[in-house]
Amino acid sequence: MAPTHTILTQPAPDTSIKPWTYTDEQYAQIEALRSYAHSLLLPEDDPYHKWEHRWLTKPDTIPRYMRAAKWKLEDGKKRIKGTLEWRREYKPDLIPPDEVRPEAETGKIVINGFDKDGRPIIHMRPDRENTQQSPRQLRHLVWCLERTKDLMPPGVESCVILIDYSRTTLRTNPSISIATKVLHILQNHYVETLGRGVVVNLPMLLNFFYKGISPFLDPVTRDKIRFNPNLLDLIPKEQLYKEFGGEFDYEFDFESYWEQICSTCKIASDGTRVEDPSPEHAPGHETPVTLVGDHDSTPLSKEAEAISSAPLAEQTAPVA
Template sequence: MTNSKCVLITEPALGTIIKPIHVYDDEHQAKLKALQEYTSSLLLPSTDSYHPWEKRWLSKPDTHPRYLRAAKWKLEDAKKRIFGTLEWRREFKPELIPPDEVKIEAESGKIILNGFDVDGRPIIYMRPGRENTPTSPRQLRHLVWVLERAKDMMPPGQESLMIIVDYRSTTLRTNPSISVASKVLTILQHHYVETLGRAIVVNLPMLLSFFYKGIAPFLDPVTRDKMRFNPDLFELVPRSQLDADFGGDYVFEWDFEAYWAQVVSYCGVAPDGTRVKKESEAEAEPASKTATVESETATPELELSATSPDDSSEEEDPDKLADAAQAMTLVDPISA
């Protein structure tokens, strides 16, 4: 076993082949271009303080494909979906959540981002039994902050993540309410479409089986198909990457301050929630990762619309971003 002493795993296992790889034909490319033109027409004006962040999100190569795949390549449906997410992001501002705002939610280790599955997906471990705070909007903001960090850690070509929910030591008191769970599912299914690759549930006691019956109406069929209960984790996660709590070889000694500092540093998050590194540097960094992608199935580069950042765009300047972020007011995600 590897005794990590709380050392974060930031790369997939050596030799990992990133999957799935999405290939788009001419018809797909035409719809992607049409969706990009649509979102270009919705882009906030440059005078808006959130403009650089919206432009940054729309310029990411996976944004438009994910919404078209979720809509089964029905363009009008994809437009409605991405419009809804644009409205949500303008209100929630997921890129601008200061680490200190949600830090208390992470202290117990109830949600930990660490390691990668066999296909190179970042793993988020959720342990409801470690709940340490009363229900509040901050819990949702913490979850979104972790989702954004998981996307930061995705190796090139990977667009999805894996969630392992461990109900060991969970009680009726610590288990999230169906109301909270439905809000979490709404965020995942509506605003992080095609981002959940696998959802694994382990150690679910019979006492809590009602919980999944309660949230079943909120699960779309695609999400339901991605859920598995008590599978063989060794088929899904390399032993070297799997937490020893689940039978893996990676002994992760929980040290909150060490863990938190590593996540914030690796993902380049500034104290005000903006980015420490320039976007060009952040995009270049994953190139050194050890995961490999089969070149014959690589996703073709998409033609970017007018929303693509150029070398002189304002989001490239960390000082300007910091000034913009400081002028923003964070919105209550539950009451909004």
């Protein structure tokens, strides 16, 4: 099969997505945090109100913060308040693609494919670093995290980050300083978004890097990182790059990749969303994606039922 420039934007057809389920007590805590978070909403006349409201009303947002807080309501309140303040300043869901486009040109971060649990995969290649350390590098990573949220099927709340260190040198490896900033954003403002971290082809020379950032990893994040696992155990062979032993012969071409990721996620040039006014694309005209439990007869959680019964436009609302 000839190499392709087409990225994979949906999980393999036989993927079984298993949504989170909660006890009645946990639902009560989720609702309590939801009520608190909505009390913090910006007024409707604020230009950012629409985007803040979208993020808060995503089915996964509030449950993720309660899980991250280990079901301690006061900690959940502190965490979500901190993220609301950060999002108001950073506006991660409104980053214009042209702002971060230079960071994407070499393919050092590419969103492509899904694992066996239906989680989108962020491929990182440190050897393809093409810019100097700057706030724009972090903005690009955040932009990519937002796009993985766009691509998550209903019931999926996390992504996979796969870091390939082949051909990476000390010069191209990110500094511990930039890595700790990335970890701060991921652990504080994208809680429960990292489903699995996979590191492959790590040379002995760079072991110090992971020792250096280890103190900044919370135990939950640390437990999600695997070094040199059998990738075929995690990713369907038809979605795993050929270089890793899979059947997906993907060849990066920047213009093609950039057009596909922006188009699929409906990102407008100013960072907002492209609206399709045609009747056949209006909410309610699409076929919802089906969620599956461990078995076809497994009942879905209340959160999952809300997702699967919503119009597709709401299921895939392009916010974090």
